[in-house]
Amino acid sequence: MEKFQDSKTTDLCSVDTHDRARLQGHFQGTPRSFRRWFRNQDLNNSAPGISKEELANTLIPGKIWTVGPEDCDWPSSVGDLLEPPIVLYGRGTPLPSGPKLAVVGSRTEDPFTHRMCRLIIDHWATVHPNGAVISGGGLGVDQVALSMALKTGLHPVVCLAGDISRPTPRSLTSLFEQVLHHGTLLSEAFPGTPSFPYLFPDRNRLIAALSDAVVVVRAARKSGSLNTLEHALTIGRPVYGIPGPIDDPGWAGLHDAFDNQTAIPLFNMERLGTPRIRTRASTSMWSKLTKNHRILVNQLERGPATIEALSAILRLTVTDVMQMMLDLELANIVCRRRDDTYETRLESEKACQN
Incomplete structure (x- = not known):
């Protein structure tokens, strides 16, 4: 069993992609259990993994490549997950950058x-x-x-x-x-x-x-x-x-x-034609919002609306909707227009560009 020499922390970028793959090959659990095990370990010199030869014998015959957070072709959007992957395995061409x-x-x-x-x-x-x-x-x-x-x-x-x-x-x-x-x-x-x-x-x-x-x-x-x-x-x-x-x-x-x-x-x-993609700054807050917050944003993606109209749609009091709207403004997800309607921040930015 080969040991790691340089790993001293569970910071993803401190353990290179192949070493994470070797750890996962030794772990032999589900991806979820491996993610949680990995983040709770102090990966020092005693951390075990399958050998480089064993890993090569697993990857090379199927032309399987690995990609991790430190690689330039790592899909950064997976960082929006509460538990992002530790390593991904791929075949074929690298992931595209287009929509x-x-x-x-x-x-x-x-x-x-x-x-x-x-x-x-x-x-x-x-x-x-x-x-x-x-x-x-x-x-x-x-x-x-x-x-x-x-x-x-x-x-x-x-x-x-x-x-x-x-x-x-x-x-x-x-x-x-x-x-x-x-x-x-x-x-x-x-x-x-x-x-x-x-x-x-x-x-x-x-x-x-x-x-x-x-x-x-x-x-x-x-x-x-x-x-x-x-x-x-x-x-x-x-x-x-x-x-x-x-x-x-x-x-x-x-x-x-x-x-x-x-x-x-x-x-x-x-x-x-143009999916309403939220910014990373917004998605970091998005996971902390309630179901009603998300319903509110989905409704605004259909077009600007007043507090009163949103209150009727959600069947909540105007006070409750105003509080949720304040949360969304602070999260940089929605903004208020001059006519006292609200819209998503992305739609506002598009209007300014036009």
């Missing part, structure tokens, strides 16, 4: 769902030809989103819950091979880790963090898509959804999000 849209939905073979998914990707490719599409690599919506990304020349990014060397499901092997030539496979799990069900919520948070906006094409009340939506809200990513039949339980979770004002119904694809 990224996450598209998630059910595995159901539904023609309407798939048609909406294709329309979304096609519009994103028209507006952002250098953009990327992020999905989970499953059947149904994931499969359609990745196939459409390849067809339109966008950069497909597949976030896997487990083993990156042999991605599942096996029925999509040919699609994964195409992604390897034109996009990126990404995982937080050490190569060889089976895709256990309890790893998927962790993967979903990564999909949300890598994106600039999230579109949920379809989501039941208990689904991975709804879990991705919740992660996106936690870190301040705008969430859009496709309304479906009101009597279909496969859309019930998404319709609940519309009712709660936590997702924006997508009736016009033009809305995706």
Whole structure:
């Protein structure tokens, strides 16, 4: 067992990427348990890890690369997470720098769902030809989103819950091979880790963090898509959804999000032209805000509104809404206009530029 010589702190940048990978290979736990173990360790000379040869034997055959916070191609947006990854494993090309849209939905073979998914990707490719599409690599919506990304020349990014060397499901092997030539496979799990069900919520948070906006094409009340939506809200990513039949339980979770004002119904694809991406200064405060704060911001993203109008929508007193608005102003997320309406800070900056 090889020992580390220079690590004396759990500061991510004090332990290089390959050393973190060696630690994770020795740890043999879930990404979540490894993150927590890593941050609670004093990595001195006694910290064990698999040998450099063992790591090379794991990574090289599958042409797997690693990326960490000290690397120039590390996706800084994952820093918005309360528990950012320690190290990421990838195959294919490095992560792109262009606008990224996450598209998630059910595995159901539904023609309407798939048609909406294709329309979304096609519009994103028209507006952002250098953009990327992020999905989970499953059947149904994931499969359609990745196939459409390849067809339109966008950069497909597949976030896997487990083993990156042999991605599942096996029925999509040919699609994964195409992604390897034109996009990126990404995982937080050490190569060889089976895709256990309890790893998927962790993967979903990564999909949300890598994106600039999230579109949920379809989501039941208990689904991975709804879990991705919740992660996106936690870190301040705008969430859009496709309304479906009101009597279909496969859309019930998404319709609940519309009712709660936590997702924006997508009736016009033009809305995706410029996703309302919040600044890092705002996202650092965003995770500390309540659900009502987030509903308030999502409502303002539809357009300026008065305190009284927001009070009626949220069914809260004017005093409560004024207090929340003050919180959001201090967090640099919203601002007050001369006509006493409020709007998001991003919309205000756009108006000044025009």
